[in-house]
Amino acid sequence: MSLTFYYAPMSTASTVHWSLEELGVPYEGVRVDLLDAADKKKKLGSVNANLKVPVLVHDGTAIxxxxxxxxYLGETFGVEKGLFPAPGPKRGEALKWLVWANVTLGEANGRLMRxxxxxxxxxxxxxxAAEQARNDLDAALRVFEDALGDKPYVLGREFSLVDCHLASxxxxxGFCGVDLKPYPKTNAWVARCNDRPANLRLMQES
Ligand SMILES: N[C@@H](CCC(=O)N[C@@H](CS)C(=O)NCC(=O)O)C(=O)O
Structure with a gap:
């Protein structure tokens, strides 16, 4: 079994990096300098025509x-390690939040930054346009705060790869300056996730 992970610190790849560390599966990391066009082309050219990180190559297949x-990580390694739900409604909930992070939360914040x-x-x-993005971001943050309710983690009592993805x-x-004080449950959940040894290890390395 071979796993190769293409990443750059402080990028979208951090979400996956965190999950790999939580899972404890062996992988080879390939660090890419996103500011160096030649390095991107050399390392990513054959695995992602979009020339972006993250990329995971599992036994020769690039994702x-x-x-x-x-x-993919959740289904392949996470279920047996208790970090991802087995097929069923809970799996549906996991997929819902993973996709929401990218296409709703991340999209609104990306637009705000732009x-x-x-x-x-x-x-x-x-x-x-910034005001519209800020409103969309606030709406997403409110949805998340309400969904979290009194649960310690996104899917309930247990920490999962969904928490890695969203907390990342x-x-x-936070790096972009978004204030989470109006969202105390979210704030407490972020702190709880950030305290995980896997995250602290990655923070030290980057
Ligand atoms: N939607 C993609 C976004 C990937 C992405 O934009 N990655 C950025 C880093 S955060 C990147 O590699 N940028 C390289 C570049 O644009 O030169 C994902 O979630 O994986």
């Missing part, structure tokens, strides 16, 4: 898109 990789961040090119910045997205939101 890209972080949500797809998380689902239209409001000082790191975004001036010609892409727009106050009305929330780390990105």
């Amino acid at each position: 890209f898109e972080s949500a797809a990789i998380q689902i 239209h409001a961040s000082e790191r975004s090119p001036a010609e892409l910045r727009s106050a009305p 997205f929330f780390q990105w939101l």
Whole structure:
């Protein structure tokens, strides 16, 4: 069995990196310098034509898109390790939140950054578009806060790869300056997840 993981620190790959560490499966990491076009082409050219991380190559098959990789890891290794639900309604709930992180939460924050961040090119910045994105992000954060309720983890009592994925997205939101104080349950859940040894190990390495 061979697993090769293409990643860059502080990127979408961090979500998958966290899951790999939680699972404790052996893998080879290939670090990619996203600011170096030649390095991206050399390392990613044959495994992801989009030239983006993360990519996971399992026994010669390349998988890209972080949500797809998380689902794959969950199904392939996570069920037996108690980190992903077996097929059934709970599995459906896991898929729902994994996809939501990318296409709803992440999309709104990405749009907000594009239209409001000082790191975004001036010609892409727009106050009305930023306001719309901020409203969409707030709506998503409210949905998550209400869904979390009094559960310690997204799927209930047990920590799962879904928590790795979402908490990693929330780390990105924090890095972007999104204030989670209005969402105390989310805030406490992020802190609980961030305290996991696997995450602390990765934080030290990057
Ligand atoms: N939707 C993709 C996003 C992947 C992505 O945008 N990765 C960024 C890092 S956060 C990247 O590799 N960018 C390289 C580049 O644009 O040059 C996923 O969730 O995996």
